[in-house]
Each structure stands twice: as C-alpha cells, then as structure tokens.
Amino acid sequence: MDVLRNKARDLLAQGQVQVVIGYEAGTGGARRPSFVRSEADVARLVWDADCVGNLAGYLTRAEIKKMGKIAVVANAATLRALLQLTAEHQLAEGAVSALVVTEEGAVLELSNAQAVTEHVATLPASLSAADREKLDQLMALSREERRAFWEQELQRCIKCYACRSSCPMCYCGSCTMDCNRPQWVPVASHEMGNLEYHTVRAMHLAGRCVECGECGRACPVGIPIHLLTCYAEESVRRQFGQPAGTSATLNYALGTFRPDDQETFIR
Amino acid sequence: MSRLGVFVCHCGENIGATVDVTEVAERCKHMPGVAHAEDYKYLCSNPGQNKIKQAIEEHQLDGVVVAACSPRMHEPTFRRAVTDAGLNAYMCEVANLREHCSWVHEKADSTTEKAIDLVRLQVEKVKRNKPLDTIQVPITRSALVIGGGIAGIQAALDIADSGHKVIMVERSPALGGHMAQLSETFPTLDCSQCILTPRMVDVSRHPNITLLTYSEVEHVEGFIGNFKVAIRKRARMVDEDLCTGCGECLQKCPTKNVADSFNEGLSMRRAIYVPFAQAVPNIPVIDTENCRKFQGKKCDRCAKACPTKAIKFDQKDQIINVEVGAIVVATGYQVMGTERFPEYGYGTYPDVITGLQFERYASASGPTQGVIKRPSDGKEPETVVFLACSGSRDAAKGVKYCSKICCMYTAKHAMLLKHKNHHAKAYVFYMDIRSAGKNYDEFVRRAIEEDGVKYIRGRVSRIYEEDGKLIVKGADTLLGGEPVEIKADMVVLASAALPNHGQGELAQKLHVGTDPYGFVAEAHPKLRPVETTSAGIFLAGACQSPRDIPETVGQASAAAAKVTALLSRSHLAREPLVAEVNRKPAPQFSDCTGCLLCETACPYQAIGHEEIKDRNGNVLKTVAKINPGLCQGCGTCVSLCRTKAIDLHGYSNEQIFAEIMSL
Amino acid sequence: MRIGYYPGCSLTSSAREYDESVRAVCEVLDLTLVEIPDWNCCGASSAHVASEELALSLRARNLALAEAAGLDEILAPCAACFSRLASASVELADNPQKCQAVSEVVGMPYSGGVKVLNMLAVLERFKDEIAAKTDQSFRHKVACYYGCLLVRPTKVAQFDRVEDPQSMDQIMAAAGAKPVRWSSKTECCGTGLSTITRTELVANLSGRIVADAAKREAVAIVTACPMCQTNLDMRRPEINQKLQEEHRIPVLYVTQALGLAMGIDPQRLGLHRNMVPVELPEPEPEVVTTDDDDED
C-alpha cells in the first residue's frame, strides 16, 4: 500500500499528473473513490481486496477531465474500460496513466495504450467467479423459468438510472432513454418500460461491456443487472471473438462482420 | 395539423375485386390529419393524376398518400404528379394495396381491413415526412483508365473522343497488353498487331489523353464524381522528353540474358529495353534488377551511347496526384503457368508450353519470326497436341470456371500450325467445343474439315518424355474411354485465364468487390454488367472474367458510354434519402458522442468525423460526419447509433415509430 | 533415436531381405527399431472385401499396441502396410468417435496419436548421416521407383510432388548414386489382387517399368515396396518373355542399395535372396566439373 502511496506522491510531486483517482476507506469498511490532488492527501489511498469498483467511470466526466492529467488505480476491468474508451475516442491516447498493483505488491505505471493492451492480454477474464456461476445457473434454467426470474427482478426497478450513471461505458450525453422524438421508451417505471430499458442497455453494451459489474453494485434495489450486459458481451465474444476492451483501436463486433458468420435461426 | 389527401385506386378490377375500395376511402376520411379522401378507377392514368393535382390545389393539401400498386411500380409517377401541383416530391407516399393485399388475399372484410391499415401506415408516415431536395454533387469531368490493353485503349479513346480528359495508367513500359502479344486473331485471322498498333498510336497522340506508362495506382480516395488518385510513376532511368527512341542504347547494353517477358520467356533481352518494336511509347526502360550499374558494377555504356544524354541513372519514382470523376478498371488477366500442372511435368518439359507462348512463336514479330519451333532444340515440331481446358473446369487443381477464350484460340493455333507447316499433325484434346459467336463455329469446323485438325474428346491424364518425344496419354470418350497415346513434339496447354497479378490489391484500393475467383465483380450480372459495386467505377475486359477481343471492345465502349454520360453533367443529382448526424444548440452541439462506432459499419466509407470549433478555433466536440455524396441510404449506421444522433431521411425514426404505433 | 517398427507379414517371409537390410542400415544410422509387440497382419486389400470394420480394426489393433508400448511414431517399410496403417491413422486421428468404437472392438484403448511413416520419410531425416556414412563411391545410375502406394492417395501419403516425387532420388543421391530422370516413377506395377490371379497383366505393366529403367541406362531399380520388388524381380522370367528381351537389371530395396553404398556385407543385406542376381558394373567415373565464368 505504501508503494502505491509513494508512487502517487511521486507523480503529483513531479507534476506528471494532477490528480490520482484511487480508493479510500468509506463508511463501514467499504471502499469509495478518492480524488487525490495533493501530496498531503496520498495517505488516504488504500488498496486491498475490497477495492473492486471500477473507477474508469470518472475518466470521461468533464469536471474530472478539467483537473488535468489523470492517474487511475486500476483493476482488470478499469484497464479494459480505459482501452475501450480510448478506442471509442472518449479518451485521448496517453491522457490517463493506469496504476496497477501487482500480486507481489509492486506498482506498475502503464502510461500508454500499448502498455495497457499488453498488460490486459496477461489478465484472466474480469468476470468474477460468483457472477460466472450465476450466469451458468440461469442458463441451466428453462426459458419459462428465466422469464419468470427476470420478470421478478425487473419489476422492482425504479428507473433511477444508477446503473447507467455508474457504467464507465454509459458516457453518452443524450441517452436513447431520454429521447422523446419519438419517445422510444416510456419515462415512468413500468414493467414493459423496465424490460425495454434493460434490453436496450444490454444491447448497447454488447461488444462494449468490460464486465466490471459496477451497474449491479450500484443498483439500490439489488437487481443483478450486470448479468444482462455481461451475458451480451459473452454472446459477442462467443460468436465473433471480438471482446471489448482488449485494444485501443476500434474492433467493435457489431460494427464489423464476416461473410461466414454462422447462425442457425435465419430461415 | 396536417392536411393530407388519400387517393385510393381500384386499378380496374385488380384492387377493386377483393378490396372494398369505396369503404377504404370513406374510412380514411376519418383518420386524423386527413383532409380529403377519394377513390378512382386508374390513378396512374392522366385523368387520375390530374385528380390528385386538382385535389392538392382545391384542398390545400400538404401531403399525399396514394393507395394503389407497389411503390416500386409507380412511386416516381405519383411523386412527379405532386411536384406538378407544387408539393415537394417526398411529401407523397404509396400504400401497396395491390401486390401486398388484393392480389394475395381473398375478397373478405379482413382484406379490406388490411387495406385500411396499409393506408394508415402511410398516413402516419407522411405526417412526419419533410420536404427533401435532391442532392447535387459536383463532378470532376475527367476519367482515369487503369490498364493499357485493348480494353483500356478502347475505353480511353471513346471517352477522349467525346471531349473529356482521360488519364491512362499502364503498369508495363508500353501499351498493348496481351493483344500486342497475339499473332493472328480469330475468327478472321487478321494480324493482331496490325489492327492494334494504330489504336496505340491514337492514344499517344490524342490531345485529351495523358498516358502514364510504367506507372501504377498507389492510392484512391473520394467517391463518384470526385475521386482523388495518387499514381506512382516508376523511374525508367530514361528522360522521356530527351529520348528520341533511336535505340542506340539498346545495342550497347552488355547484359543480354534477361528472359523477355513480352516473348513469354522464349527469348532474351537486354537490361535496357523496349518491350517490342512497335511499342508505344517508344522509350526504353532500364530494368534495374538486371542492369550492371544498379547491381554495383561499373557500366555506363548505354549512357555513353545516348546522343541526347537521356539516360538518367538517378531518376526517382514520382507520385502524381490527379482528380477524376470516373474510373475504368481494365486490368486484364494472366494465364496459369505450366508449373501448375503436376501431371504435365510441373513445367520441367521445355516443349510443354502455354497458348500465349505459342502465340509468340506464331507471331511474325516473335522470337522465330513466325516459324513454329519448339523451345528444347529449335526444331519445327511435326506433331503438336493442344490441350483445351488446361486448368479450367478443374475443381481439383485449377479453377472451376470455363476460361471461355481457349476453344477458339486452340482451333486457331491448330489451324496456324497447319497453315505454316502442311505436313504437321495437330491434335486437340477437348471436353466441349464452346464456339458461340459470330462466325465462331464455322471457324472451328474449318479447322477440322479443311485443315484436318484431329479433335479428340477427352482429357489428358499425363505427359512424359521418352526418346525426345512427349508421350501424351489421353482417352477418347467417344470411343467409350479407349486410351489414346500420341507421341508429340510439342504440347500446347490452353491454360486457364486467371485474374491478373495485383488485381486483389487494386480492388481493395478502389473498394470494388471481387468474385470468389478474384475477378472484379459487376454491380449486377445482367443489368449492370460494366459497373462495379462502387458508384463511378466501371469495368471493361478480362478483369471481370475471361473474354475475347470483340466482347472486350464492346464492353469497353459500354463502360466509356457510362463514363461519358456521367461526365456530361456538371453535377450529379442523387436521391436525398441519406443519413445525417443531428445538430443541436450549444453546449450539446449534437447527440453524437463521437464514438465513431458507426464508421466501420458503413458499406460506403461515407462516415468520417468533423470537429466543432469555437471562434478561436478550439475544438469543442468531435462528431461523426456523413458525406451525402457517398451515403446510399441503407441506414445501417442509424440502427447502430446508441444516442439516435443519426437519422435517415425518408425512413426516419419518427416515421417508422409512427408506422408501428399506427397498427 | 528410437522408432516403433512394424515389419508386416511380407518382411517375415517373401520380403525377408527388406527386413534384413532395414535393420542393417538403421543400425549404421543409429536408429533403434522397437518392434511393436505381438503385431498382426494389416489385412492388406483382402480385409476390405470382407468388411470395412474388419479392415479398420486389424489396423487399429497395431496402432493401439504401439500406443500401449509408448511409441508415437512407427516405421512401416512395406508400402502396402504403410498405406493401410497410415490411412487408418489419418482416419482415426480426425475422428474421436471412431476411435472409441474401434477401441471397443479391438479390446484396447486407442487415442489416435500414433503417426505412421514409410521408409522414405524416415530415411529423409537421415540424409546428412547417409552422406557421412558412405564414401560416395556408389556412383551408379539408379532408377528410383516409387509405385502407387507410397504416393497415393495424396491425403495419406503427403508427398509434395505426387507426379514426380523426389525423396528417394535425394536419399540415393546423398549416398553418391546418380538417380536417372525417368517417367515411370509412379506407374503401377500391377499389384493389387492381380499379383496372383492375373499374372499376364502384371508382366505387361511391370514390363514397361523394367524396360523404361533399362532404356534410361540405369543399372538397378530401387524400390521401397515389397509388392513392387516382387513383381519386378520375381516375375522377371514372365516379363522378359512378354517383352521378348533379356533384361537383367536387378531390383534393390532402397535399404539394400544404401547398405551397399555404406559397405555393409551383402549377406547381411539379403542380396542372395534377390531373384535377379545383383551384379553391378563398375561405377561411373567421377566427373570433376569446373565452373565457367561467362562474364564477357
């Protein structure tokens, strides 16, 4: 942890970055994001197994971008988000340095896309084992059971859009949900509208989701909403082999095609 | 509130017999936004169209739905009609009551109900239509012709004769292509060079043609009417302006052992050379791979010999940038080499040659001045076997397709052999004789009946050498597959015609499609045979698939006609049904996030980006930009856009949403 | 180095000299042959006639035995055995389900991992050693004869030049021999079932090969197939009768020819078992070539 703090101190002292985004202790042992802008504050930074949140969501915020050059404490999903955001022209190449704490406790500074790409290639999938298990369990159910499951879950949605706000890839200034000419999806929280909203979000994240699970953690009513986007991402990976967040150059599965894409359902 | 007019057509009995047309018109009157509705026997007739025009004026309509036959039939008719009455053409939509309703369903209430629904769909759509103007794209009124064979020559001359500038790019040092290599041409047996040379000279002298030989297309961007092309003009090491073509340099070059590609390797040339005597332009080129000077040795004999000091060893490749409105691809073909035939000796038997090599032997300008000789010992062969379909129609080791030209040139070869040496024996192994064409079959019959060429129906299994002869082992399928063995002095393979080398890379540069074999694909096999899949790029000759001279010339003229038609206008009018990225007031500027995921999805490379700047030139936002000149209106980007920032004129989100909601 | 060894039935009787010479040459090349324990007949062309399944099972049993003995590559010098075993190996390698089924019939597990090599494929790996173990005095013109089973079907044999194979020529050249260029390399000698039932056809087909080799002035035909050797050698009286000529050109197994080049005792190479006596003339004189510089 000291290595991380020292690294942050060095970066700030030498003026290489103006803000270090990391984790600090929150209430009840939870971790919350920390924006460290002076050497004096580096002591707030912590790093442990509880630092699971994806801090990449802050990188595209105008108020954060204004602070100057950024270093972000990154886990696997953060790194993938960093690449995907760069590929989608939301982050300038080299605008953000990633600080990665290795298993041995060392701190790597990945200051360009190539370094991040190479590091990501060495990491296992970012989907957690628990989520993997949940996905498999759902897949093992019958269609009817799956429908019932999601109907149960989604009817609790209050359409607070916390999932959208927490998602590093939901950076769009004007979301389809807010479009009113035409009004694609009803504004009010309503079973049909909820279903439509979450379908749209999953479709829009297929081939873009970095599987951080942030949306699921953000949901105030505890819907495992990240399973939808994670499944969509997995569907893309399985069918087209073009996973999100593995390269800083655009390789969007739904923006490309192969003439021999194989499906079984088109008549 | 809209003031729409709905016009329901009976189409005689065609709609009227199964749909209650009057009922449809009556119900439409009550639809919100509909100000007028009526039915009529034949709306597409003149009186019918007049009814629409009158109603527009009378009821001050701002939109029209015509419920009649398929829009694919009469949409242009009705759009013209509403224009005459002062409405924008795109304020008119057609509901398909005939093909999609009355003709496919029985007479029933449900059929009439469906007809009403179909009208309602269009009513809801038209309410959200916006007046659109055709897009005017300026046209650069000049053309690029790629390839200087007979296809390119014909296309270039036709375009230039119609008064447009042409830039012609040829990869080799001289014009002429494969046709310049041929001896006589079927079915008339006139000398190929005699008919071609004047055309080559015409090209070089034409005031509207800029000829760039020894040059290749490096890069292409832009779109129909507005292509920007970078051409690499390779260094000849000879100054084209100074050179008089006297040929002194050629005599002095000490390197004499370079295989002469114009003679298909049957003779040797020097390191500085002109491909053939009648070459246009008659300017030598130094082959730097074989020139002593460029291989680090001391030699400047050619430079010393040159009376005008035209030899420039320090010449460099030049990049020439041109702008053209249209491109003709005329890059020709190549033939499959003998090394690709395992059972015919992998190219190790010198006396197994290709048809193109035979042409050089038969040509008066060839290595033997037109005497048919064989490569191994220079003797005149007595028995020559010709193998049609060598590599063609051979799914296992060659190509699946028929090379089309071989049947005719094989008959010609056999005939030429007999004409030049009356005692010679000519055998042709064939599978089918494909001689459709004017005077073609007569030509083949003449070879058989008058010149005594023996045709044997069957493929040859193997060729091997024995006692200085080539043993050709075939079978005669007309004798039930009886094995036939011929001791030949020479074997000529009518080897398959393949896409030219470099064809694939060029197609990529041009963004034109290719077929599975690598030939350039036409836009439509029947109705658009000289257009490629990219607008403004046309094709001519064997780059599309193997073809003979008459067909090539006809096609080249057709391509030229297409080009001329395009270049005859200063602007290109295009349907305004294109996609557009929306704009909004600051600080949003647009719903577009600038993620540019749409860029790769566009089949036409029409999507780029633009920077929105403040007065001081600071970039405020980067958003996608769709080039309306390139966009064809498929809408793939529209459905990909997460923020709905892109919309498609004519099929907008609002229009389709309203259609769905009307059901 | 060690490799699995499948002699096959012929090499234990009518082609015994092939077996003897293979063993002798491999000893010189330091290649240890590990005979597959308790191998059985590959079924040749006859098993097919009874049943496809029988044919595959007979072959698979040998592969399974090899696998059990820890051999991942086996040498089958007999071209017929090679062809049958290799096609079974290829068929099973592509198809785990078939592997499973055939394992059951054979009563032994087989996972599909054994590779079958013919004599030429093995010798090709030892070209340098062959050159080193010979004094290059075996400068005889030889006609390398491959026959059908070594080169076809192409999927099993995997020769690069099916119509004009080169490997045996290169192996013999490495030993100092001068392979002739000829066109009967892969012509059929007439084996198949006609070996015994239609001898007149064999004489006809084999005759063409013998005559061609003689015409190209080869002093020996070199082969890697017992069927071919038997037809060209044992059937020589019929061939000569058919051709009305007296051809005395011997037919050597590739290992016999290499053995001679290596100076191995002819007795150990089984030369006395050849029907046409192996009497090679004096080798060609050594030709010293000078490089002409044709700079003008």
Place this chain on the structure above:
Amino acid sequence: MADEAFEPKITAFVCNWCTYAGADLTGTSRLKYQSNIRIIRLPCTGRVDFMLIQKAFARGSDGVIVSGCHPNDCHYTSGNYHARRRWMVFNDLMEFMGLDMRRVTFSWVSAAEGAKWATLVNEVTDHLRELGPYTEYQRLLNAGVA
C-alpha cells in the same frame, strides 16, 4: 390452447430491394397467403433497429418477421451482414431473458422468391395462431407502475 377466434397480429420489417420486391412478386404471381401481416418497408435490414421489434410487440403484435436480402446479395453490399450480427446477439440475449423467440422470424427472401414469401407468411401465421396471443408480453403493458 389457442382461442378459436384468435387471429395473430403480425408486423414485418422488410428491406426494399429483396423481400419487399419478393413480396411484390408473390402478388404478381397471384400466390395467396393469410392477411394477418402488415409490412413496414425499410431500405435495408441494416436499418432494422432491434428497438423496432420491441416496439412492435409493445404495440400488441403477436409475431414479428424481419426479412431481407440473402447474404452476398445486399443492395448495399453489406447491410444484411451487419443486421445478421445484431440479430445473432439480440436473439441470444432475448433467449437469456426468457423471451419467446418463436415469435420472431428472421429470414432471407430474395426478389425472386415470391413463393418462399407466401410459404413463410403462411407458416408463421399458422404457428402464431397455434401459440396464441402473446399474453406474457402484453400483460407487462397492463401491469401497474412499480
């Protein structure tokens, strides 16, 4: 069990150049099919936003057909390839969410396949009649605000 009087409501999204023209050919060939279907004409299957399918169901369709040019025949060269990829993901995701994908038919019908269109529409109509009204979806529409 399907209600006897039940007639499914079917919305079709088709491309202008192949399936729309194919359906025209069905008409000119005077082949008959059931009249439950309403065709919405789009330039290309590439234009078919998955939200259109959603909205059709939300509007009460019991089934949806999406149809365009066969692979390699797209008027816009590759719009259908892009569409196919989206359908592959959409189809998969819908299955995961437990939605009844038997109610969505994706197909390739060329301008020459008038007969195929008639058969397709009849089969889909019969199938949907068997499946009955899409209550499990339409119920959501009437469900209260959470």
Place this chain on the structure above:
Amino acid sequence: MSSISHHDRQTTSLANKIQEVTGVALQNCYQCGKCAAGCPVAGDMEMPSCQVLRLLQYESPDYDRRVLESESIWLCLSCDTCHSRCPQTINTPKVMYFLREEAVRQGLAHPKSKDAQAFHKAFLGSVARHGRLHEIGMLMNYKVRTGHLFQDMTLGSKLYQKGKLELLPHGVKDKAAVKKLFKRTTGNKE
C-alpha cells in the same frame, strides 16, 4: 441396348447406394475420360472406368446390372491414379471396391472374379487363424480353392530355396484377441 423407358430413375439405384455408403457423388462426373486415360488397365477392360461411371449415372436397372456383371470392376488395381488426377476428385477406386462387394452380394460377380474371391478368402483365413499371413499356407489353400495346383510350382520351390517361404506359421501370441476381432466385425470365426 436398353430403351430409354427403362432408364426411369429408381429410388434404390446403385448410384444412390454408392453415395450413401461411400459418399462418392457420381453425378459430379462430367465424363472427361481422364481416369481412363491414366488407368494402367483401361486397355484390358471391356469398359473403362469412365464408362462404368457413365452407366451408373443413368440409374437404370439394366445398366446397373451390366456394371455389376462386368469384369472391369475386378481389374481395378486400386493404384489411385484416376482419383489423384480427377478434376472432380471422384474416388473411383472406392466405387470399384463397393461394386465388387455388391456384385458378390447380388450373385452377379463375373466368373473370372472367382480367383480373386478365392484369394481373399485364403488370405483372410490365414490371418484369422494365425493373426499374421502365413504365405505358403495361404498359397496352398488358394491353389486348392481355384484348382491352379501347378501354376507357379517352380517359382514356389525357388522362393523356398531363397529362404523366402516359411513352412511353419509365425503367428501372433494373442490369437484369442484376433479371433475375437474377426468375430465382432464379420460375425464368423474363420
């Protein structure tokens, strides 16, 4: 010659069976004759391979029978030359194998095939008994089956002199395994 009305397609034509069993699609043959041209025994056949395939393409009972009764199908050497050179990659040797089996099954095999059948029987008999081929035993058996008792007599004694014939069989040790294998795949013990 059979009249064209006999050429009505049958549902169980040989061509159909061939496609089913061997996977070879005979309709792909376009009669170029390259197989016959390279076949070492085409000259000795009453109908070369391409004609065999042509007759089968008709799918007529008369022509199917003509093929099954022919000697040609027994002359194929399986040298694979035709297959390796066929522009349509038709596996003619495989077809010939099938045709022989079918001819035997239908009792239509050419009289001259008797020798070949006897040879295979003798061969397999030897392998079934010993696990390996005992050449001399097999030859004796074959000669008894065919009556060609004195053919190749001198050759046999020469072979023996050269040490090339073993009087006693060297079989596999695990004879039970081989016997079982035969039983499971052919249903008989021989």
